[in-house]
Amino acid sequence: MKEELTPQKREKSAVVKLVPAGLLTHRKNEIDRMIAQRAYELFEGRGCLHGHDVIDWLQAEDQIVHSCRHDLRESTEAIILRAEMPSSYPADKLLVSVEPWRVIVSGEREVEVSYWDGAKTRTEARPQRIFRAHDLPVEVIPSTATAILRDNTLEVVMPKADTAKKPEARSASSCG
Numbered sequence: 001m002k003e004e005l006t007p008q009k010r011e012k013s014a015v016v017k018l019v020p021a022g023l024l025t026h027r028k029n030e031i032d033r034m035i036a037q038r039a040y041e042l043f044e045g046r047g048c049l050h051g052h053d054v055i056d057w058l059q060a061e062d063q064i065v066h067s068c069r070h071d072l073r074e075s076t077e078a079i080i081l082r083a084e085m086p087s088s089y090p091a092d093k094l095l096v097s098v099e100p101w102r103v104i105v106s107g108e109r110e111v112e113v114s115y116w117d118g119a120k121t122r123t124e125a126r127p128q129r130i131f132r133a134h135d136l137p138v139e140v141i142p143s144t145a146t147a148i149l150r151d152n153t154l155e156v157v158m159p160k161a162d163t164a165k166k167p168e169a170r171s172a173s174s175c176g
Helices: 021-045 053-064 168-172
Strands: 013-015 070-074 078-084 094-099 102-116 121-135 146-150 153-159
Touching: 021 053, 021 094, 021 102, 021 121, 070 121, 078 102, 094 146, 094 153, 102 153
Parallel strands: none
Antiparallel strands: 013 146, 070 078, 078 153, 094 102, 102 121, 146 153
16 A cells, blocks of 8 residues: 655655855855944944954844754765755755865845834845855765755765865864
């Protein structure tokens, strides 16, 4: 007898586009500029009082980039990144870049936000951004990587390279 899938058991999945690293490196620079600008606005809003630069940066980062839970695991054959996306995040709004020693996930979509302005409730569209770069513990083969969005979880599977040995300069300069 064939088991019929209930709505809870059905999984919606879609392939996520893999893009060249340069595209997302440029995106990272754009996001860093937006965070820096917002952090400066927070600094000005506090009367230009010094000594809160880290707090301003973290608050600005939280306002610009949506955080999502993520997990990076290693199996004998691959490195696997799983990231929980905000509800109903479409696969066509996500981009993934895999390099031999790094994976980057980026996405942007418009969300409707309602707020009270003191007189009435207003609704407006605002961007919701996701951006996360992970340094990898071993070398992977970018050309064989896959990225699938299944329900609200992005899974990027990156097969390990045969010569999975970290370059000396890379491990020596790691700052965390």
